Amino acid sequence: MKKSKIFSLLAVVATAFLLVSCGKKSSSSQKTTTITVGASAVPHAQILKHVQPQLKKEGVNLKVKVFQDYVLPNKALANGDIDANYFQHIPFLKQWNEKNKGNLVDAGAVHLEPISVFSKKVKNLKNLPKNATVLVSSNTPDYGRILTIFKDAGLITIKKGVDITSADFTDIASNPKHIQFKHSYEPKLMPQLYKNNQGDAVVINANYAVQSGLNPITQSIAIEKSTSPYKNIIAIRPNEKNNKAIKKLVKALQSESTQSWIKKHYKGAVLPVESVK
Incomplete structure (x- = not known):
């Protein structure tokens, strides 16, 4: 009887030990880190949602917060309301800082995201008439890339x-056709200005x-070259440089499979960064 009781007790203890061990292992394997990334709706939020399943397998719960402008995402990041954002290029970030x-x-x-010139009045940028009016957004960090397009067109x-990267329209040396650049519009309004046939050309x-249904490749009269320095980035606060979840996010976005999907x-x-390094 004594031996039987001892064996029964040992069996109970062993079973309890196994259950505790399994419980610990299960809890550890299910541990996840949640990060919230602010993004423009198109293409940024779409690209982030594309990598969500991959990150979930790696223990990262990616939440995407969509912003409709270029003003709030950096404020939200600086205030700690989000962990990172994805909507801007380095010249924009530099100016904001x-x-x-x-x-x-x-x-x-x-x-x-190659910036493009659209027009319902001419089919080639070089054919703009004298005193043509070109509508440009109020987003000053983009002015250098716009000037480059017009410079390359002669x-x-x-x-x-x-x-x-820090140029504006006062840096124009010569303008033989006396093209007028009007730049007082919100970036998100530019597609509507084009659709309403405003100006001789509109830069979008x-x-x-893409969000408004326009294709820069097939519908624009001029498009930024792929060698542009205006690559879109993941921005973070300095104290997040060693954040493992953020590193996994960037790695997933720069992975060959994601870059291929973007293309x-x-x-x-929208051009994958691997083709414009």
Whole structure:
């Protein structure tokens, strides 16, 4: 009887030990880290949602918060309301930091959205008439890339020694056709201005163009070259540089499979960073 009781007791203890061990292992395997990333609706939020399943397998619960403008995402990040954002290029981030005494940093580039010129009046940028009116958004960090498009078309020249990433329309050296650049519009309004046949030409960011059903590759009269330095990045606060979840996010976005998906899904309207490094 004594031996039987001892064996029964040992069996109970062993079973309890196994259950506790299994419980610990299960709890550990299910441990996840949640991060919230602010993004523009198109293409940024779409690309983030594409990598959600992959990140879930790696223990990262990715939440996407969509913003409809270029003002709030950096404020939300600086205030700690989100863990990262994905909507901007480095010149924009640099200017925002300077204006707002911020210290947000680049955690990695993902894609390029080539800015494009649309027109219902001419089929080629070079054919713009004298005194043509070109409508441009109020997003000043984009002015250098716009000037580059017009320079490459032979319509203007830029003053010597100007850093194109911080240039504006006062840096135009010559403008033989006296093209007028009007730049007082919100970026998200540009597609509607084009559809309403405003101005002789309208410059539109790719995210707003695609979101409104426009294809920069097939419908624009001029498009930014893929060698542009305006790659879209993941931005973070400096103290998040070693955040493992953020690193997994960037790795997933820069992975060959995601970059290939970007190329196929957007058909050239959004270019994967691997093709513009």
